[in-house]
Amino acid sequence: MSAVLKRNNVKVFGRGQTPMIFAHGYGCDQNMWRFITPAFEDRYKIVLFDHIGHGHSDAAAFDPAQYGSLNGYADDVLAICRELDLTDAVFVGHSVSAMIGVLAAIREPERFAQLVLIGPSPRYIDDGDYVGGFKREDIEGLLDFLDSNHLGWSSTMAPVIMANPERPELGEELTNSFCRTDPDIAKHFARVTFLSDNRADLPLVKTRALILQCSHDAIAPEAVGRYMHQNLPGSEFIQLSATGHCPNLSAPEETIAAMEAFLRDPAPVKAVA
Amino acid sequence: MKMDQGSLIETAEELYESAPCGYLSTLPDGTIIRANQTFLTWIGMDRQDLVGHTCFQDLLSVGAKIFYDTHLTPLLRMQGFVNEIAVDLTCTDGRVLPVLANMVQKGDANGRPMVHRITLFNATDRRKYERELLLARQKAEQATEELKRLNETLEERVTEEVAERLKAEEALRQAQKMEAIGQLTGGIAHDFNNLLTIIVGNIELLQRRLPEGSDRLQRAATHAMEATRRAATLTQRLLAFSRRQPLDPKPIDVNKLVAGMSDLLRRTLGEVVVLETVLGGGLWRSQADPNQLENAILNLAVNARDAMPDGGKLTIETANARLDEAYVEVLAEPVPPGQYVLVAVSDTGSGMDKATMERVFEPFFTTKEVGKGTGLGLSQVYGFVRQSNGHVRIYSELGEGTTIKVYLPRLIGSDEEPAEMPAKNPAMVRGMGETILVVEDEPDLRTYTTEALRDLGYRVLEAGDGQGALDIVAEHPEIDLLFTDVVLAGGMNGRALSDEVSRRRPGLPVLYTTGYTQNAIVHHGRLDPGMHLIGKPFTYAELASKVRRMLDGDHL
Ligand SMILES: Nc1ncnc2c1ncn2[C@@H]1O[C@H](COP(=O)(O)OP(=O)(O)OP(=O)(O)O)[C@@H](O)[C@H]1O
Numbered sequence: 001m002s003a004v005l006k007r008n009n010v011k012v013f014g015r016g017q018t019p020m021i022f023a024h025g026y027g028c029d030q031n032m033w034r035f036i037t038p039a040f041e042d043r044y045k046i047v048l049f050d051h052i053g054h055g056h057s058d059a060a061a062f063d064p065a066q067y068g069s070l071n072g073y074a075d076d077v078l079a080i081c082r083e084l085d086l087t088d089a090v091f092v093g094h095s096v097s098a099m100i101g102v103l104a105a106i107r108e109p110e111r112f113a114q115l116v117l118i119g120p121s122p123r124y125i126d127d128g129d130y131v132g133g134f135k136r137e138d139i140e141g142l143l144d145f146l147d148s149n150h151l152g153w154s155s156t157m158a159p160v161i162m163a164n165p166e167r168p169e170l171g172e173e174l175t176n177s178f179c180r181t182d183p184d185i186a187k188h189f190a191r192v193t194f195l196s197d198n199r200a201d202l203p204l205v206k207t208r209a210l211i212l213q214c215s216h217d218a219i220a221p222e223a224v225g226r227y228m229h230q231n232l233p234g235s236e237f238i239q240l241s242a243t244g245h246c247p248n249l250s251a252p253e254e255t256i257a258a259m260e261a262f263l264r265d266p267a268p269v270k271a272v273a
Numbered sequence: 274m275k276m277d278q279g280s281l282i283e284t285a286e287e288l289y290e291s292a293p294c295g296y297l298s299t300l301p302d303g304t305i306i307r308a309n310q311t312f313l314t315w316i317g318m319d320r321q322d323l324v325g326h327t328c329f330q331d332l333l334s335v336g337a338k339i340f341y342d343t344h345l346t347p348l349l350r351m352q353g354f355v356n357e358i359a360v361d362l363t364c365t366d367g368r369v370l371p372v373l374a375n376m377v378q379k380g381d382a383n384g385r386p387m388v389h390r391i392t393l394f395n396a397t398d399r400r401k402y403e404r405e406l407l408l409a410r411q412k413a414e415q416a417t418e419e420l421k422r423l424n425e426t427l428e429e430r431v432t433e434e435v436a437e438r439l440k441a442e443e444a445l446r447q448a449q450k451m452e453a454i455g456q457l458t459g460g461i462a463h464d465f466n467n468l469l470t471i472i473v474g475n476i477e478l479l480q481r482r483l484p485e486g487s488d489r490l491q492r493a494a495t496h497a498m499e500a501t502r503r504a505a506t507l508t509q510r511l512l513a514f515s516r517r518q519p520l521d522p523k524p525i526d527v528n529k530l531v532a533g534m535s536d537l538l539r540r541t542l543g544e545v546v547v548l549e550t551v552l553g554g555g556l557w558r559s560q561a562d563p564n565q566l567e568n569a570i571l572n573l574a575v576n577a578r579d580a581m582p583d584g585g586k587l588t589i590e591t592a593n594a595r596l597d598e599a600y601v602e603v604l605a606e607p608v609p610p611g612q613y614v615l616v617a618v619s620d621t622g623s624g625m626d627k628a629t630m631e632r633v634f635e636p637f638f639t640t641k642e643v644g645k646g647t648g649l650g651l652s653q654v655y656g657f658v659r660q661s662n663g664h665v666r667i668y669s670e671l672g673e674g675t676t677i678k679v680y681l682p683r684l685i686g687s688d689e690e691p692a693e694m695p696a697k698n699p700a701m702v703r704g705m706g707e708t709i710l711v712v713e714d715e716p717d718l719r720t721y722t723t724e725a726l727r728d729l730g731y732r733v734l735e736a737g738d739g740q741g742a743l744d745i746v747a748e749h750p751e752i753d754l755l756f757t758d759v760v761l762a763g764g765m766n767g768r769a770l771s772d773e774v775s776r777r778r779p780g781l782p783v784l785y786t787t788g789y790t791q792n793a794i795v796h797h798g799r800l801d802p803g804m805h806l807i808g809k810p811f812t813y814a815e816l817a818s819k820v821r822r823m824l825d826g827d828h829l
């Protein structure tokens with residue numbers, strides 16, 4: 001397997017020709033797509049991967065400078081596309097990966113035919129009239145809080161701490177086995193994510209995009225979704241009745257239905273109020 | 274009393290409500306539909322305000338809430354449960370309660386999530402402990418990192434350190450050596466001077482008293498005098514090196530001094546060496562003993578000449594200079610940073626190798642053949658410059674030439690005019706019967722001085738110690754000048770004597786003499802302002818001139 005595919009733990013399956021690449025958000029790994037992919041694997045070539053430091057990616061490939069902004073993560077997406085020779089793909093990005101997909105599509109538009117952006121936010125911190133939903137202190141609070149789960153031994157983070165080379169079995173035994181992250185990289189990713197500001201990039205997007213907006217999403221509130229829709233040229237906006245930040249997990253049917261409608265219909269979907 | 278068995282056994286209700294953990298049931302969106310009393314007590318809310326109105330995630334701190342949305346919920350959806358995830362509850366009174374959450378997701382027949390069962394453990398102590406562990410781990414990591422870095426650079430640093438040490442030790446050794454030699458030579462030179470003074474005096478006496486026509490004896494006396502003068506020059510240089518020569522520092526314009534030396538220098542250098550002087554404009558004034566500075570420049574010029582037997586060029590330059598902290602820091606001897614007047618003497622001669630350069634300031638170090646060099650020229654330069662709070666630096670390149678730089682401290686804040694050059698040949702000036710009190714504890718020296726002064730036409734009173742001198746002063750109001758050695762036997766030194774005499778006879782001029790300066794009159798080798806001194810050995814002519822000028826009130 002090539003270095004890139006190994007580094008990002010890339011999985012390719014499905015019986016279709018059109019590539020559909022899924023990018024997980026902050027705090028998760030490719031497992032978060034488990035309820036969505038079955039609906040598409042007959043018709044698409046499914047590409048899953050883990051961001052660096054997450055899941056089964058190669059944490060050793062992490063370099064804080066290289067991943068100092070979302071562009072570093074977009075580089076990885078493009079590297080995967082190049083490696084697999086993907087063009088006209090459907091890019092499905094959750095949360096921060098929605099913006100990562102936006103950045104990738106600006107740089108190499110030919111790779112992407114459609115963008116499905118689930119719970120996207122171009123900026124998490126309020127700025128003048130712009131409402132991102134968070135204050136800077138909130139993000140500091142998060143970064144500080146993360147440590148609580150880096151040391152709680154049976155928590156999400158712990159498996160990675162414990163997964164030392166001498167005792168690989170330890171990591172496997174621990175209870176929360178999904179969404180493993182390297183604590184330091186996770187913290188770095190959190191900082192890069194929540195301090196990012198990609199509002200200026202939105203008008204540059206030429207790719208057709210769908211914005212899936214959840215109800216009561218504390219991470220990406222409705223105002224943010226609306227802002228995205230207004231500033232992303234030709235984007236479509238669907239308000240889901242699913243609550244929370246992860247409709248792909250909490251309401252997979254509704255998410256799949258919205259995606260299908262968008263992918264099937266070449267004409268813009270009318271925004272639902 | 275008969276107990277009802279049932280009342281002894283806790284009910285499930287009791288257990289639920291008062292268990293040492295919080296129990297909650299929520300809808301998949303987080304809405305709390307049931308909570309036990311323990312949880313209500315923790316959070317500080319009434320059941321009716323909480324149940325049905327509040328989402329579990331809304332009770333969390335902001336950080337924990339983000340974590341709940343990004344990590345906990347996805348995990349719960351994927352696994353169906355989560356174990357011991359840390360979250361922070363925000364209580365109604367503002368307190369933050371760290372808890373560990375276990376959650377199970379219950380679904381309907383189709384696996385659709387219906388309800389979450391949440392168990393919360395108070396984790397205050399545990400979290401504190403974990404924080405400490407985390408800090409300890411970070412510290413340990415930092416220490417390891419630091420250690421690794423130290424290790425990596427260890428060899429390099431040791432080498433550096435050792436080199437530094439060696440250099441410092443070498444500098445110290447050099448300084449100590451110079452100091453020791455200085456003390457030794459200073460002591461010998463001092464004794465020698467006294468002897469020479471007597472010899473000079475007696476030869477002069479002989480010369481004056483030899484009958485007419487005894488030409489051979491006159492010539493012998495002249496030779497003896499010449500040799501004695503050379504000996505005196507040597508002791509003078511030794512004293513200079515030991516930094517114990519009495520200096521008479523004055524404000525000087527170095528440019529004027531160098532210009533005034535050009536005739537002397539041309540004669541010294543001879544035909545084959547070209548002299549060039551480059552005098553810096555706007556040169557600061559300096560403070561030094563002008564005679565000694567002339568000596569130093571002359572010594573340097575002679576060395577340069579000797580290094581250019583086949584001819585060459587001698588350049589004397591002056592300039593304003595600044596010695597910065599970085600420069601003085603690495604010097605073996607303490608030199609304060611600041612402004613200096615530079616005199617640089619350069620030649621196009623043979624140059625020196627490194628080994629020679631390291632030793633040139635040592636007295637008696639010479640590479641010249643026996644009889645040609647005494648090895649005291651640069652010793653004088655070094656001693657004089659150091660005694661004047663200056664700095665000397667040698668640059669030399671074998672086969673190319675040598676530059677010796679003398680830095681003298683800039684004189685700041687004095688409007689005194691630069692000293693005139695001392696008269697080269699003081700005219701013989703005679704006494705007019707004035708009374709001079711000579712105080713000298715060394716009998717031979719006293720005899721010489723007294724005789725010389727009488728010979729010059731003065732009336733002389735003499736004393737061997739301070740007390741004797743005071744007795745004479747009391748009896749002889751006609752005394753016009755006190756001439757005293759600085760160091761006196763018998764408990765009262767020349768300075769104390771002169772203070773006492775000045776008290777009794779205010780305005781009476783005092784002329785000191787000494788071969789040595791470590792005493793009351795000369796602070797750090799310098800005359801106190803307003804005091805007058807004639808260094809030993811002094812000649813008849815010098816004595817004549819100095820005494821005359823003192824009496825005339827012409828105290829230059
Ligand atoms: N300008 C110079 N060029 C080359 N060598 C020099 C120069 N100045 C001094 N030296 C070296 O330093 C030595 C010591 O010099 P220093 O003036 O102290 O003594 P000297 O010249 O040998 O004897 P003297 O006491 O007559 O001056 C000299 O013998 C010579 O080797």
Ligand SMILES: [Mg+2]
Pocket residue numbers: 572575576646649650651
């Ligand atoms: Mg010499």
